[in-house]
């Protein structure tokens with residue numbers, strides 16, 4: 199860990215962020231080293247076992263968009279991953295999202311509620327294990343996801359995007375097989391109701407005194423050299 203990381207990494211001696219700190223949860227564009235998703239979040243818990251962060255409603259985030267102005271999910275699947283892209287700043291209008299990640303695991307688990315705080319579902323986002331740097335965590339999304347419902351049933355999500363990403367050359371057959379295997383590991387965790395599902399996080403609520411984290415001007419800065 200570098201001096202830069204230690205300087206900004208919380209109050210417990212430099213290895214973890216403190217609850218209430220603002221960090222960035224970012225994804226690089228697939229096959230690039232440029233950030234295309236950046237979500238400013240508040241740290242809920244940061245231990246050797248689990249990083250938990252809150253993305254508040256009304257947060258300005260960075261997301262990809264096609265250069266012709268079309269939103270990614272409105273673009274037909276066949277051309278979704280081949281047309282030129284840019285990034286835009288977009289305010290998160292949904293209800294807040296709690297994101298949980300266990301260090302080294304190739305997925306994170308997101309919790310969704312409705313506007314009355316009725317718990318809706320967990321969402322397992324398959325991704326590269328988070329890499330920590332001074333200002334937050336970075337990953338690369340792996341397209342395939344798993345939705346998990348309060349009755350503990352589950353289903354694969356976005357298998358069409360996962361297949362198209364392979365056709366578009368964003369994932370090799372070998373990487374796709376590793377992602378599918380990670381997904382099977384995540385399903386095994388669901389079926390045994392391991393962490394973080396058994397953690398009671400559905401009952402968690404944000405501290406009402408928290409403010410909405412600000413998107414910094416240099417949200418896309420490279421963490422190269424940090425955390426190496």
Ligand SMILES: [Mg+2]
Pocket residue numbers: 323324339340341342343
């Ligand atoms: Mg995903």
